Amino acid sequence: MTASPRSRRRVLVGVSAVAAVSLGVGVAAGTRITSPEDAAAKTAAPKASQITVPVEKKALSSKVVGRGDASFDGAVNLRVETSGLNTPAIVTGKVPTVGSTITEGKALLEITGRPVIGLAGVLPMYRTLSPGSQGPDVLQLEQTLDRLGLDPGEVDDEYDTDTSRAVERLYEKAGYDAPEPSEPLRQAVDQADKTVDQMKNALRQAKAQLKQAKDAKAKDTSVQQGAVDDAEENLADAQEALYEAEFKAGTPLPVSEVVYVKTLPRRVDDVKVERGGTVNGVVMSASGAALVVTVKVDAQTAERLKAGMAATLDLGEGTAVAGKVRRITRNGDQYDVVVAPNTLTAKQLALFRDANVRVTIPVKSTAGKVLAVPVAALSSGPDGGSRVEVLRDGKVELIPVTVGLSADGFAQVTPSGDAKLSEGDQVVVGT
Template sequence: MTASPKSRRRVLVGVSTVAALSLGVGVAAGSRITSPEDAAAKTAPPKASQITVPVEKKALASKVVARGDTSFDGAVNIRVETSGLTTPAVVTGKVPTVGSTLKEGKALLEIAGRPVIGLAGVLPMYRSLAPGSKGPDVLQLEQTLDRLGFDPGTVDSKYDSNTAHAVEELYQAAGYDAPEPGEQLTEAVDRAKKNVDQLKNALRQAERALKQAKAAPGPGKKDLSVEQGAVNDAKTALDDAEDALADARAKAGTPLPVSEVVFVKTLPRRVDDVKVERGGTVNGVVMSASGASLVVTIKVDAQTKELLKAGMTASLDLGDGTIVPATIRRISKNADQYDVVVAPKSLTPHALELLRDANVRVTIPVKSTNGKVLAVPVAALSAGPDGGSRVEVQRDGKTDLVPVKVGLSADGYAEVSPIGDTKLSEGDQVVVGK
């Protein structure tokens, strides 16, 4: 059977369609086939580009930054020596409150109706002092009196009438009557005064007898040796009696009872704790006191400690934007670390309130450049073949290696200056990474 022309046309169209589809599939499949070289090229990472930053001109300052706790400086226990009292050591007044300030030359406490005056000194009061006393405790007392403006005469180790007068002025300034000398000493003064009075009368009688002998009528030159001898003897006796009176008065000068003075290393101080109350009896420590000034203590390692020394300036950040100037007061070893005690130069009432029992940020400048210098990030520095430092500088699409001398480093930047004939300027682009 022979196909009709119409049937043949349908077969040809079908074959053509299949051929076209096969060609499309082949082209599509061919477009997905790549060589190993092309595949590697397409999956390789892009070529690294260099990261650069400009050279800056800026002032650099290295510093130590740490946090520290505040405290009142130098706590001490205060004891009163009451062994010299003839009455019970009962607290009768002037009991301080916690937080109050102990001032030099003022009464810290009253015991048995008498003051306990605070003075600054390292040697404790261990005995009563009086005219005739000698020793290092007398020297310390006179040095203290002289410093406070009470003239003790020659500052030495001898308690004399000048010292006694200065002690009397100390009590007057504190608002108290000066201590009285012992009864025996006052009785000795009274006896010496009576003796002087008697000898003055004896001298007057001898002088009167001499005068009468001279005026008596009689022939020739009169022998007045007896009367004159009596006058001379009376004068000598009176001189000796007046010397004895001066000595008795000197010995009866104002004393300093051991129970009425306490020497503390430094004053003023803040009262931290009170161990006694009015009406109670003193037995041992009467109070503990720290320094009147607040300080901040930070801890540093041995390496950092080598950068610091007493007297260096610092600053305290109180957290509310207030910055308080300060100085390093002292540095002391504490186990494997070091305590750096920083004291504010002055405090307003607001700053004092913020500092109490606070933990604050302390900044201590260690070193700084003299004005603005060329500076690059520390990451821009690399070591050259000779061990020196260098930076990579990009100029006009090229990279130059510029040897530099490195100065102060701070806050991630380093001071640099080009070596030799090389050039490095503000704004030059230096490579810090790729």
């Protein structure tokens, strides 16, 4: 059967439509077909680029930074030796308040109506001193009296009459009567004085008898003369005994009336007694009048520090004050670095007392501004020397350098030989 012309046209149009659709699908599919090489190129990481920073010109300062608690320097416990008292050690007055100052030569407490005078010294008061005493504690006393301008005579280890008089002046300066010698010593003086009077009378009688014998024209007055000689000798012995008794009855220094502290003045931190109470052991604790901050560091850090180094103490908010390292002492596996402010106003003292303080101690610094690069920019060359990589005109140049002070992540560098390195040059710190 033969198709009509209209039927043939519909078939041709249908075939053309299918072909056009197939061509579109093919083109679309073709755009999505990628070779393995193209796929690898498209998924590969981008080529690494170099990270650079400019060479800077700056002052470098290596420092130790830490935090520590503020306190008053050198706390000590004060004890009064009361074994020499014949009555209970009752506190009768002069009880200090916390925060008050112990001053050398002044009474820091009153026990049984008598003062306990604070003096500076390293040997404790362990016995009553009196005329005739000898030893290093006497030497310490005389050195103290001399320092206070109380004139103990020759400064030696013997407690003599000059020492007694200086002790009297010490008590007078403190506002108290000087201590009295013991009753037996006073009685010995009275007895010696009476003996001197008796010997004087005996001498007068012997001389009178000698005179009578001579007036009577006695041929032999040897007996009477012998009696005078004996009486004169006895009087001399009695006067010597009186001098010795008076010497021994000079002003003593009772063991219970002095407390030695290594250094004065000091601040009272705590009081352990009250008026009317009995002294038993520690009466108070005291520290230095100067406020300090103690920072704990390890052994390696301690090796970089020494007494006298400048420091800054800071509470923040504009409270920084200048100070110095006072001392460094070992404390177990660590070291205590004690830093003291140079000066403090009353307001600053109130702020710093018992506060936790930031302490900065410069250890070493450059003399002005120097070329500096980040420590990460340094590398080691084949010869073991240091170098930096400088990016110039898209190319990397290796510049040998001598490394100086390192601080805060930067290092001082100086180009070696004919190499050139200037502020602003871009050094490679990574890729």
